[in-house]
Amino acid sequence: MLVGGGIVGACLAEELAGTGASVAVLDAGTEAGRATRQAAGVAVPSLRYLGRPELYRWLCEGRARLDEDIRRLEPEHGPFSVARPILRALRASDAEAHAGRLDLLADAKWVGAEDLPGVAPGMKLPAERRYLLDPGGLMVDGARYLAAVRARCDAAGVSWHQDTEVRALTEHTGYAVAATSRGSFRADRVVVTAGAWSGGPLAPSLPVFPQRGQLVVLKPAAEVPLIFSSAFYLAPGVDGGVIVGATEEDAGFDESMTAAGVARLLMFAVSAVPGLSGATPCELRAGLRPATRGGEPLLGRIPDRSRTYVAAGHAGHGLLSARLSARGMSAGLVRDAWEEIPESMCPAVALAAGNDQEGHR
Known part of the structure; x- marks a missing residue:
């Protein structure tokens, strides 16, 4: 279950559905992607990150994955880039x-x-x-990109729920529950992909x-x-x-x-x-x-939770790095292979730098 239907959530939903997983997306808005639809769309790694080579290279890899999405999606769903x-x-x-x-x-x-x-x-x-x-x-129209990915999600059987505000997330033995404006939803695991709204009552500890x-x-x-x-x-x-x-x-x-x-x-x-x-x-x-204060997204399990994860904090490079983030998260959630995501993006590292992070994901 994903909480938030912006471009990061949509890409992750598509990636997870492609592995055969049953995926539901809960989004608070009447339309998906509240921030994605407002984005300017400059899809180029910012030079402000040149002094942090690992992050800059990760953003460059994100651009490569975005280019793949453009080649894959535009012929069927229409142009969303220039x-x-x-x-x-x-x-x-x-x-x-x-x-x-x-x-x-x-x-x-x-x-x-x-x-x-x-x-x-x-x-x-x-x-x-x-x-x-x-x-x-490169410029990307966020609304059109999201619509193309959403169409792929629908074709893959993703269950999408608009106008569904998640008010609380709780964990129980063997499952997690999202209490929403439209009742409760139960899932094996939850990923918070709610952008700027990823903290607060959903995950108060997150520095987003x-x-x-x-x-x-x-x-x-x-x-x-x-x-x-x-x-x-x-x-x-x-x-x-x-x-x-x-x-x-x-x-x-x-x-x-x-x-x-x-x-x-x-x-x-x-x-x-x-x-x-x-x-x-x-x-x-x-x-x-x-x-986030460091400019890096948070990708991984939320500390002190066993079934609740986060993929948020992409700042101005959400369109650029959404697909790469989704692939890394999918590999971690499905195969427990977290090595595709830089260690510095782990939520536990962001919250407790310098501590022993063995097994934090």
């Missing part, structure tokens, strides 16, 4: 810090100021920044918290030819609009858009691409990322 180069603007100090780690960015190359007009036509970029161009940029991200979708006169990443980012959407995002705010569970957030995003967009001053804002969107 590939474009990504141009990153770095401060000089950051460029120097990353210089010795660029082996992790095999296809990226530095772009000189004299080449920027050809690489990024119509953009007004600060000369004091350093620019790194990677041909492997909400991080608000606001974004604006613009309808421009012309297509943006690349993904531009700086303080925020500009990126082409799957439907042809331009996505400007996204803030990173500690606002609790408040999903409101704010005037200050929208103003910052629009100022960034028009400063980087003056031609966007005439674009029409056609959508305002805010969602809650499931964040």
Whole structure:
């Protein structure tokens, strides 16, 4: 039984159903994937993790698994991705810090100021920044990706329950019980895949918290030819609009858009691409990322529980790493093979670093 039907839960449900397991998904919303549907969709490992090679390589592996999903799902379920180069603007100090780690960015190359007009036509970029161009940029529409995976879950016999809020999880000899707004559900094991809502009454010990991200979708006169990443980012959407995002705010569970957030995003967009001053804002969107202090998801058994697990805390890389997380969790749950998941992502390590973690999963 999975608690939460976002992209991580859906991918895990599909993986588990593929092993022959009986799988039920309980999701609190009237539609699946509350945060997944609000995601901006930049599916590229963030350079903020270059200083942590194990995590960065894991995210790169996640991208490879996402690419497999695109090839597997899009022919049948329609396009949910758009590939474009990504141009990153770095401060000089950051460029120097990353210089010795660029082996992790095999296809990226530095772009000189004299080449920027050809690489990024119509953009007004600060000369004091350093620019790194990677041909492997990718945007993913979270709602469409989730719909494709959900269709595969339905075909595999996954039992999906919307508008079913889980209020408590308890364990008993031989089984676990989810008390919900629609009665009780019983299962051999439970995996909490509820994103930013994975802590609280479900698992109070989990260090997962909400991080608000606001974004604006613009309808421009012309297509943006690349993904531009700086303080925020500009990126082409799957439907042809331009996505400007996204803030990173500690606002609790408040999903409101704010005037200050929208103003910052629009100022960034028009400063980087003056031609966007005439674009029409056609959508305002805010969602809650499931964040952890270290930036790594929590994947494994919850400490002090024997039948309750978690797959949450993916922050801004949920779309990027959902399939990889699901495969690692499925291998652990079905075959007790947890080695596909980095040890640092174990919930016990996150809660009690330095302790003997033998058998924590």
